[in-house]
Amino acid sequence: MDATHSLPAAIEVAVWNGRSWQAVRDAATDWATASGDATVITFSAVRGSRLRLTLTSRHPDEARGAIRIDHLETPAA
Known part of the structure; x- marks a missing residue:
């Protein structure tokens, strides 16, 4: 989305x-x-004590393959 950050190739969500x-x-x-726009991940309500996001780089081992989470919201259902 900029010179050093890109969208991930994949995002996996686990509870x-x-x-x-x-x-x-x-x-x-x-x-x-x-850049600056939100990527939104939605899913049905889950029950658990932790949430894990696994982000896979689109360009692994390259500077432009860096991924960052700028803002995270987890609204309760």
Whole structure:
């Protein structure tokens, strides 16, 4: 989205159930179209104590492959 940051190739969402990470099955991603715009990930309500986002670089091992999370909101259902 700029000279040193790009959108990830993929985002996986998982929730901690107290024993292990479970993939969120119905996650949908609405990708940002410009720098500073939000990428929004939505999914049905889940129950757990932690949420994990795994972001896969579109350009691994390159400076332009850096990924950053600028803002994170997790509204409760």
